[in-house]
Amino acid sequence: MNTQSFSAATKGELARIKEERPCCLLCELAGLAKAAGRVKNENNTARLEIRTENPAVARKAFQLVRAVFGKQAALFVRQQRRLRRSKLYRICVPGEFTQAALKLGLTDRFGHPVSGIRRAFLRRECCRRAYLRGLFLGRGWVSGTAFAYHLEFAAASKRSAEDVVALLGQFGLKARITARKNCFAVYLKKSGAIGDCLRLMGAAGPLLELENTRVFREVKNRINRLVNCETANLNKTVEAALQRKGEIGFISARIGLENLPEELRELARLRLAHPEASLKELGEMVRPPLSKSCVNHRLRRLSTIARQIQQEKN
């Protein structure tokens, strides 16, 4: 999966999360508007609109506006000429800009722009996650390729960027800021932190993907250190092992290995510890030893469990 589609898939998954608490609905929309909101003048009336190129995000913005304002948003779609095949969606919040902007924390009650994040949105943990998700949907980016881990939130002002850093800090994530041409980017570089960030925003699918990529790199490094081995053969073993190890890491993160059925638990731990071992070698490590086909069968069950957890989330 390339970077573009990984980022879009992540947003797609985040956009499908069904938030029900009114506090979080407001916070998610506030985050989204903070990142992707614009003032638009139409027929002498200033309106707030949210712009996105991602159809899933557009749908989400539309639903959030209805939930928060109790009214239907106007939706406009425009084919962009410069970027082939990409469409720009504009979700227009009903009513005047001043009311919408005040409600979403873009301005204070005197109508002055607020550059940071309104404290009230960050009081509860559920809301902090929702706000972060909104920000990411609006102007976030993630890359999960084996050679470049990167997750970022773009912020319009330095103050905003600092607030995002503080917000991530509350979840134990150390982010940094870099100045871009037209904005400030708050970014995470470590795969573990990126995985944590995706998880706290509620994405499980991309997390699985990221786990697999991370494991792939780990295993590849290990292979490079091995000498006198039949590379071709090893690659085959490794490729099959990879996905399994990523899935097991995912199970471990989501439900914990200790909650697996007993006959799968030990094998799961061994697979994590020895990603380069063949099925036969793995079987020999288990007490009492298992046949190759038995190991294969159990790994398949683990794989099924990982998929089930992922689907439950969706």
Ligand SMILES: [Zn+2]
């Ligand atoms: Zn909440």
